[in-house]
Amino acid sequence: MVLLKMFVIPQILIYLTIQQSSCAPRSSDLTIERANEFITQNKNNVKQTYRLKYHAMAPIGWINDPNGFIYFRGEYHLFYQYNPYSAVWDTMHWGHAKSKDLVHWEELPVALAPDQIYDTDGVFSGSAIEKDGKLYVMYTGNNPNGQVQCIAVSEDGIHFEKVSENPVLDASDLPSNAQPQDFRDPKVFKRGDLYYVVTVSKTVNETGQVLLYQSADLINWEFKSILLEGTKEQGIMWECPDLFELESKDVLILSAIQMARSGNDYHNIDSVIEFIGEVDWNEGKMKVESIKELDHGHDFYATQSLLDDKDRRIVIAWMNMWGRTFPTAILNQGWTGAMTLPRELHLKNGYLTQTPIAEIANALQHVTEFKDVTLIDQSGEFNQVAGEVGMLDLVVNLEEAKLFKIELRANENERTILSYDNESKELTIDRTNSGVYIAGGENPPVNARKIEVPQENNELSLQIFLDQSSLEIFVNGGLETLTTTIYPTEERSEIILFYSEGKTVIKSLKFSKIVL
Structure with missing residues (x-):
């Protein structure tokens, strides 16, 4: 199978053709067992020229968004968007690694595969939360009819079972201005006695918005509100929302597709934005006090954060960017993508600061x-x-x-x-x-x-x-x-x-x- 990516540069049209691995299975064979077998058989063939030494990576293949970033039973767990079969993006799985110190990472078996009707076109991004001693993950199932939100549960934090109630959120749970084809990236958290999840959707006006839902049990969800609506200048779609409290302020971080340039800001096609302000939890609305680009380099996207046992708010991101050529794929290195160094977040003068983990x-x-x-x-x-x-x-x-x-x-x-x-x-x-x-x-x-x-x-x-x-x-x-x-x-x-x-x-x- 050949994947064709096209990049348009003024007066130049660049076509990049990447030959995928002939070992890639048919969609009906995309099981966890098949993925883990392929990784075991092929990971030693990956070239080491550009492999990172102290960053989280997959053993082979393509990775993008960090998912399910959580401190669970004394260890940090990091899941990620994963195609083990090739160094280019394709039908997504969830890869998995864990660490005791956020520096040394241990490879774990693939956690989720696109093996159900509701996620047949990909197990897309999501998050994790602990409930009753079990690890719950909430993720987006991608299928020909649109995008839906699903739950899987693990007793040991490694092996997951998708719940029979899936999908727990679908097109019927969307506000009237949302497009069901772009409804994804749930970030779940608990506040008081209720669970909340923020997701994103594209509006009928081709802008981004953050949706807020609430639940008593993680299975039965009720639409609460449109937490925040984007402007035309803030992109045609938002991704990977993350809402948390930090030093008496509410912080919303998200990734914006095609954010408009402004001075030195937002010069990548897609950008990560921080919104600082206050959420009215009765109304389910966020009052924004400041907006800023979180990182000004070339390769920083799809952030996700956790709160650990030291009460630290730690963020990690995909250390690549969409709309680019990927040298390790072109050079047949056998892999593409890595995570940033985890960073501790604080507030100073109304904006986020990032410092490397201690x-x-x-x-x-x-x-x-x-x-x-x-x-x-x-x-x-x-x-x-x-x-x-x-x-x-x-x-x-x-x-x-x-x-x-x-x-x-x-x-x-x-x-x-x-x-x-x-x-x-x-x-x-x-x-x-x-x-x-x-x-x-x-x-x-x-x-x-x-x-x-x-x-x-x-x-x-x-x-x-x-x-x-x-x-x-x-x-x-x-x-x-x-x-x-x-x-x-x-x-x-x-x-x-x-x-x-x-x-x-x-x-x-x-x-x-x-x-x-």
């Missing part, structure tokens, strides 16, 4: 440190500050600088450039010459992303996590983040080069290897 510090080794180094119209390297996998943490004083730049994962011909313009106060990540070219449908197609970042006392702090094919940049303590995938083609691409136009004082610099 547990990653336990994986930092071979630390190299420098202090109070001055660069004046020059470039330079630091001894032992180099590598493909590690963490770079630095604070720079830019009072007398015009431009400060870091070249990451550099070699003779390739590099990814992170630069700060002290006049415009803009931070830019540019992967134009990072390696394998990534084509996309953005108009215009730009392989750089930028964000305005004010300084604090003329200082800029950067925490940069490097993995085999990813960069995650936390700016000024997580006030901003930029997440990007890169695919260098040279055998070694470990150089980290620093450059200053004008005078830059590197107050502190620390480079650590990340070793699991």
Whole structure:
């Protein structure tokens, strides 16, 4: 079977043809047993060139949205949209992994397969909740008649049984302005004695909206309200809603398809948006006080969060983006997709901040440190500050600088450039010459992303996590983040080069290897 993807770039029409595995079964054979057998037989054939070292991934095949992210019986469980049979998107299963620390992940058997009439075209995204000691997952069943919401239950957190009452929500439960073909991504939670779920639907006017339902038992649901309606500028459809309370505010995070560009914001075809405000639970309506793009890099989508036993709100996202070519599929690596580093959320000045989970510090080794180094119209390297996998943490004083730049994962011909313009106060990540070219449908197609970042006392702090094919940049303590995938083609691409136009004082610099 051949999957044809088309990307439209001004004056250029790019057709990408990917040959899928001949081992892919017929739709009638899409069972959990068949999927697990295929994984066992083929996962050792996956190429390791760009495989990530400390991020959650599938053993083989394609993954996208994180699903069912939950802390259950002392461990973190992460499910995900999964096609084990090929490195391109196809009929979705739920893959599954668990971790004790959000850094070391253990592969588990496939949790759900599209083996029922109501989910025959895919077990789409959803969430998890604990009830009476059991793990319940609520997911979208995709079928030729539309999208419906379904429940599966597990005694051990690994093996699931779909309930006989499925689907528990269907087209008859939608408001009159909703399209049943686009009704998905339930995120379930408990408040007081009731269970609630937020889902999304496309309206008849081609905009997104978040729907709110309530239940006493997770099986019988009642439509509560349209929690929030989108505008034309906020995309033609919303996905992956997540509603939670954080530091006395209500937070709604969702992913918007074709969000309109605004300045430096929303430059990917699809974007993740945070809405901060208050929910009136009697009316089931959200009053929004602030709106912001959650991550300004190239590859961050479909977030989902959990609350753990330490009362931390932790979010994770798919570290790719729709509307792009996927280098690992093109290069026949046997896999596509990974998750971001999990991040702890807080509020500051009315907006979300993201910081890497504290547990990653336990994986930092071979630390190299420098202090109070001055660069004046020059470039330079630091001894032992180099590598493909590690963490770079630095604070720079830019009072007398015009431009400060870091070249990451550099070699003779390739590099990814992170630069700060002290006049415009803009931070830019540019992967134009990072390696394998990534084509996309953005108009215009730009392989750089930028964000305005004010300084604090003329200082800029950067925490940069490097993995085999990813960069995650936390700016000024997580006030901003930029997440990007890169695919260098040279055998070694470990150089980290620093450059200053004008005078830059590197107050502190620390480079650590990340070793699991």
